[in-house]
Amino acid sequence: MLQKAYDYNLVQFGENVREKVSFICNCCGCCCEAMIAARRFSILNPVHTTNFIPIVSESACKGCGQCVSACPVEAMTLVSANNPANPNMKVAKLDEDICLGCGLCVRACTNKSILLKSRPTRVLTPLNGTHRAVVMAIERGKLQNLIFDNQVLWSHRALAGVLGVILKLPPLKQVLASKQLKSRYLEALINRLGI
Ligand code: SF4
Ligand code: SF4
Numbered sequence: 692m693l694q695k696a697y698d699y700n701l702v703q704f705g706e707n708v709r710e711k712v713s714f715i716c717n718c719c720g721c722c723c724e725a726m727i728a729a730r731r732f733s734i735l736n737p738v739h740t741t742n743f744i745p746i747v748s749e750s751a752c753k754g755c756g757q758c759v760s761a762c763p764v765e766a767m768t769l770v771s772a773n774n775p776a777n778p779n780m781k782v783a784k785l786d787e788d789i790c791l792g793c794g795l796c797v798r799a800c801t802n803k804s805i806l807l808k809s810r811p812t813r814v815l816t817p818l819n820g821t822h823r824a825v826v827m828a829i830e831r832g833k834l835q836n837l838i839f840d841n842q843v844l845w846s847h848r849a850l851a852g853v854l855g856v857i858l859k860l861p862p863l864k865q866v867l868a869s870k871q872l873k874s875r876y877l878e879a880l881i882n883r884l885g886i
Contacts, residue, residue: 693717702726702763702793707739708819720763729764733789741792742814743807747783751804754781761799766790818859825856829868 696703696717704725705715720726728737747758749772758767766789772780783796783804797805817823828837837853857868 700761700795700798702791702795704738704791704793706820707816708823709816710819713820718763723763726763729789729791733764733766736789738791739816740790740810740814741794742810743792743794744787744790744810745785745792745794745796745805746808747785748804748806749782751802752782753802753804754783755802756781756783757799757801758783758796758805761795763793763795764789764791767796821852822856822859825853825868826860826864829860829864834868 693703693715699717699719701717701719702723703715703717705712716723716725718726720730725738745758745767752772754769754772756769759769761767766786768784768786769781770784771778772782774780792807792810794807797807815826817826824837825834828834857865860868
């Protein structure tokens with residue numbers, strides 16, 4: 692099924708976790724709600740990107756527009772090639788801020804003018820659902836809400852699980868987490884473990 696979806700040029704993405712992925716989607720650009728959200732709210736980056744980004748070779752590009760048609764989020768457009776000898780000539784131009792790094796444009800370019808390269812900064816993929824929830828809460832400044840407003844997390848066991856996730860975060864994110872939580876217990880725990 693994955694191969695079939697790939698052959699149909701569908702965007703393949705799954706839950707943003709490294710372990711126990713609960714779903715994999717194979718989406719078209721026309722009616723998939725995630726792709727529509729990615730277009731409508733592109734600057735908010737509602738869909739996590741891959742760790743790759745396409746690079747267009749302007750000198751090799753023929754301006755055929757195949758990559759523009761293939762892109763599900765309108766990240767690729769045609770612009771003037773600024774060639775005085777051929778004023779109508781176009782080249783593909785990428786909007787890096789909204790590109791998902793799905794690679795469909797690379798496959799669409801039969802001229803082989805696009806390469807998929809690693810992004811300069813790798814995107815953090817959380818280990819599991821709990822890790823993802825905590826990291827998202829930290830990034831949005833809502834960790835205290837996640838822990839104290841969510842009834843599911845009231846039990847000590849669940850709270851211990853959340854703290855365990857925080858302790859596995861890089862030092863900078865731990866500091867952010869402890870600031871938001873304003874918990875002397877958490878701060879002492881992080882200090883005691885020296886991480
Ligand atoms: S990788 Fe290509 S097709 Fe995919 S979102 Fe980016 S520009 Fe569009
Ligand atoms: S498909 Fe390739 S040749 Fe055609 S516009 Fe896109 S990058 Fe250029």
